[in-house]
Amino acid sequence: MRLTPRGLLFAGRLLPTVVGRGGISSEKREGDGATPTGLHHILACYYRPDRVPPPAPWAIPIGLRDLWSDAPDDPAYNTLVKAHYAPSHEKMRRADPLYDIVLTTDWNTPATSGAGSAIFLHRWRKRGHPTEGCLAFAPAHIAWIAARAAPGTPLLIDGP
Numbered sequence: 706m707r708l709t710p711r712g713l714l715f716a717g718r719l720l721p722t723v724v725g726r727g728g729i730s731s732e733k734r735e736g737d738g739a740t741p742t743g744l745h746h747i748l749a750c751y752y753r754p755d756r757v758p759p760p761a762p763w764a765i766p767i768g769l770r771d772l773w774s775d776a777p778d779d780p781a782y783n784t785l786v787k788a789h790y791a792p793s794h795e796k797m798r799r800a801d802p803l804y805d806i807v808l809t810t811d812w813n814t815p816a817t818s819g820a821g822s823a824i825f826l827h828r829w830r831k832r833g834h835p836t837e838g839c840l841a842f843a844p845a846h847i848a849w850i851a852a853r854a855a856p857g858t859p860l861l862i863d864g865p
Contacts, residue, residue, distance in 0.1 A: 706854065707861045708740075713840065716853055720846045726835035729865050733812075733821040733838070735777050740838050740862060741824060745810040747858040750851050751797060753805045760806050760851035767804065771797040775822045783813050783822035795823065802844070803828050806851050810860060826850060826860075 706715040708729075713722045727739030752759060754766040769788075774781040776792030786794060797804055804827055812824035821838060829841035842850065 706850075706858060708840065708863065713842070713850075715850060718849075720842055720850070721832065723829045723832070723834060723836055723841040725838035727838065729862060731864055735775065735819050735821050737821070738835070738837050739821075740836075740840065741812055741821060742862050742864045743812075745812050745824070745860040745862065747826075747854045747856055747860065748809045748811050748814070749856060750854070751804070751807050751809070752851070753798065756802070756805045757848070760848050761853075761855070763855060764806075764851065767797045767807075769798060773797055773823050777818040777822075782818065783816040785809075801830075803830065803841075805844075806847050808847075808851060808854060826854075 713720045725738045725740040727737045729742055730739035731742045733739050733741035750761055750764040751767045752764045772786050772788055772790050772794040774784055774786045774794050776782055779792040808826040810824045813820045825839045827839055827841055828844050828847050
């Protein structure tokens with residue numbers, strides 16, 4: 706996979722993509738809304754089993770207690786955690802459909818405090834609407850990607 710100025714190039718297709726509100730940056734920090742440059746890899750695929758079928762054999766159902774830590778000073782920073790987790794986090798099982806299918810990346814793994822967390826590939830809110838740093842796609846496209854991007858798949862994000 707390679708992010709180009711025109712979208713994500715993957716498996717011979719060019720897919721429209723939305724990036725972070727902070728643009729693409731080589732200086733990623735927690736909360737800056739930027740999409741980090743570099744060579745990343747897909748770690749896992751999660752999905753909402755109450756909303757969509759498994760997009761791939763390796764996909765993991767999102768549980769009721771699944772959260773993602775975005776607390777820079779916590780040892781669990783930038784990892785999947787379970788509720789009741791007191792430090793800062795985001796819910797993986799969202800009310801909206803953004804994380805019905807979500808691929809996690811190895812950005813900031815192992816975690817360095819404050820370097821940013823949760824750089825995912827997920828559904829977009831609407832075309833052209835920026836993310837908090839993730840890559841976002843049309844619903845059909847994220848399902849197509851998830852079916853083909855096994856753990857370890859490289860993702861290259863070039864600088865501006």
